[in-house]
Amino acid sequence: MSADRTAALRNLPSVDQLLRRLADQDEVRGITRARLTALVREVLGQERARVLEERTAPSEIETLSARVVERARRVGTFSLRPVINAQGVVLHTNLGRALMSPLALERLAAVATAYSNLELDLARKERGSRYSHVEALLQRLTGAEDALVVNNNAAAVLLALETLAHGREVIVSRGELIEIGGEFRIPDIMLRSGAVLREVGATNRTHVRDYADAITSDTALLLKVHTSNYRVVGFTAEVSSRELVELGRERGVPVMEDLGSGSLIDLRPWGFPHEPTAQETVAAGVDLVSFSGDKLLGGPQAGIVVGRRAIVSQLKKNPWNRALRIDKFTIAALEATLYAYEAGTALQTVPTLVMLTEPLAAVRSRARRVLRRLPPEVRTRLGVSLVDDQAKVGGGALPTVELPTAALAVGTSAAAAMRLDEVLRAGDPPVVGRIVHDRLFLDCRTVLPAQVTVLAAALTAAAARL
Numbered sequence: 001m002s003a004d005r006t007a008a009l010r011n012l013p014s015v016d017q018l019l020r021r022l023a024d025q026d027e028v029r030g031i032t033r034a035r036l037t038a039l040v041r042e043v044l045g046q047e048r049a050r051v052l053e054e055r056t057a058p059s060e061i062e063t064l065s066a067r068v069v070e071r072a073r074r075v076g077t078f079s080l081r082p083v084i085n086a087q088g089v090v091l092h093t094n095l096g097r098a099l100m101s102p103l104a105l106e107r108l109a110a111v112a113t114a115y116s117n118l119e120l121d122l123a124r125k126e127r128g129s130r131y132s133h134v135e136a137l138l139q140r141l142t143g144a145e146d147a148l149v150v151n152n153n154a155a156a157v158l159l160a161l162e163t164l165a166h167g168r169e170v171i172v173s174r175g176e177l178i179e180i181g182g183e184f185r186i187p188d189i190m191l192r193s194g195a196v197l198r199e200v201g202a203t204n205r206t207h208v209r210d211y212a213d214a215i216t217s218d219t220a221l222l223l224k225v226h227t228s229n230y231r232v233v234g235f236t237a238e239v240s241s242r243e244l245v246e247l248g249r250e251r252g253v254p255v256m257e258d259l260g261s262g263s264l265i266d267l268r269p270w271g272f273p274h275e276p277t278a279q280e281t282v283a284a285g286v287d288l289v290s291f292s293g294d295k296l297l298g299g300p301q302a303g304i305v306v307g308r309r310a311i312v313s314q315l316k317k318n319p320w321n322r323a324l325r326i327d328k329f330t331i332a333a334l335e336a337t338l339y340a341y342e343a344g345t346a347l348q349t350v351p352t353l354v355m356l357t358e359p360l361a362a363v364r365s366r367a368r369r370v371l372r373r374l375p376p377e378v379r380t381r382l383g384v385s386l387v388d389d390q391a392k393v394g395g396g397a398l399p400t401v402e403l404p405t406a407a408l409a410v411g412t413s414a415a416a417a418m419r420l421d422e423v424l425r426a427g428d429p430p431v432v433g434r435i436v437h438d439r440l441f442l443d444c445r446t447v448l449p450a451q452v453t454v455l456a457a458a459l460t461a462a463a464a465r466l
């Protein structure tokens, strides 16, 4: 390295000098020392490279310190933080699926910040079961004899197969060998559980006799899987839960149904197609029913299993259950969510249900409220207009349903829309919309009423940065 370049680098402030400079700045107050040091090193590293490449003197320490502040603002203090879902996908796995109701949050906070009777039977002062806090509610709501909750529905299916069918056969229709994304495929789960998959029928048609012909002394379970995220249409036939139960009873083989989303409310009155509810499936006689806590139910991430006591108790005794067990936060939030269903307040308080059933007029009026908060020059600059469009349920539920919705369409060209999308995602809070043709749509069905002002401010800020 030449002498002048070495001299130039000597003028670069040290990590400690820059940290001292930043010590009294409000903007970096919430950031840990270790994180700030990492940011300082990044900025100094870039500056060092620049000095060497451009053969110039290093920037002033104020400039470098401002760069650290800017970077800190951009990355934020925490990695996991709220975003505005303007994609119009109500149950978006990448955006955290279901939101918590105020009551669920209240119960979670209460149990998180104080000791609780998580596993203490208070009346007897004996060890209790953590599941007891939701068992009775699940029994009443679904009509099942017993219930169990694990980490998620994938875990529920794994636990059921491992318990009931390890080393034996499970019969599944070829039309139901689903993949739901995130590495969940029925054949793979089956393999891991040690159960042997016995496929029957054809992709589009499976009949009762296909199941009947496949049953042998090695058959441990008849499994029905709800095809949550796709539909087989056209010349199709599937065996109903009731028919499968009838066959299972006749031949002495238990029947399980993985409902996927598993609603507790029939949403037909709000224009949705019929989805089998958990209680309908239990009433059909299915021995074991599993579904997610954070899909249509609108609760915390969980895998709910309800069914016959003799079978559920086998699952409870499996050591795998201990490895898949839910924590107290989940139990608190789930109890509050289920309570809302029993109290008849779910449609008003569980955010997922509120968003799914909100009338189009209300969504439109929220979109108009965002629009009204935009200064006229911002509206012109971004080319904002109000459009009607279709939102989605998401979460692998009701894949063919299109929810009428209202969106703000922004961007005067494809390039402008893409740039705006990028700027909005980099903002705080980040806003995630969807590109439709050459515009960015900000779907207001999933924008919360409390986010109207923030969204307008984000758009205004983005307009200034374009």
Ligand SMILES: *Cc1c(COP(=O)(O)O)cnc(C)c1O
Pocket (backbone or CB within 6 Å): 152, 153, 154, 155, 178, 180, 184, 225, 226, 227, 228, 229, 258, 259, 260, 261, 291, 292, 293, 294, 302, 303, 395, 396
């Ligand atoms: C979503 C889904 C699962 C997995 O549920 P998670 O709670 O995400 O683990 C399993 N089976 C079906 C049919 C599903 O739709």
